[in-house]
Amino acid sequence: MDISIQFKKGALELCVLVLIHQQARYGYELAQSVSEYIEVAEGALYPLLRRLVKEGYCMTYLQESSGGPPRKYYKLTPEGEVHMHRLVAEWNKFSIGVTRLIQKGIQP
Template sequence: MESPTGLSTALRRGTLEFCVLALLENGELYSLELVQRLGSEQTLTTSEGTLYPLLSRLRRAGWVTTTWQEAPNGPPRRYYTLAASGKAALGHFRAEWVAFRDTVDRLVGTDPK
């Protein structure tokens, strides 16, 4: 809890999966590509051990669909595509996130306005 890295770890909870959905809105991606994209965001850096179970959940929920595609070199990749229900879930999250964000901003005094 007291480590600086542990702080952002706790923050990621509940938002990471929707950040993944948001990334998939711009087109299909495969797992390690997602790790890279998230890793380039300082506060969202994550690992395979986090992402694979997360992607399995998204698939089980029907929010994403997957297709296997040959890679130019190396093993085949499982590409993830945003499904209609995933797009809807992302919409719900956006509303919830804005309300939550504003509440926290007001309470802790980080309101940008």
């Protein structure tokens, strides 16, 4: 499998958690917001969101929208908040480490 797909798949959870942390969002809105920053198969969001709900990091509520199906909003739970902060810390540590490694390895 394409290795960059694996990268994105892992990062997607973090991106989604941060975006929901900013404000409650519905699925389509989330897809648009993620796509602003990274190129990703938007369809992967829905299984991910279901998992986050199942693990208790997110909760959903429905809100009627004019002329469309009701919007399912996703909101971060307190556990989700903790989880997000942990992931962000890990991500930073990880990406700094990789960046340093690359700099050392490629630049003389």
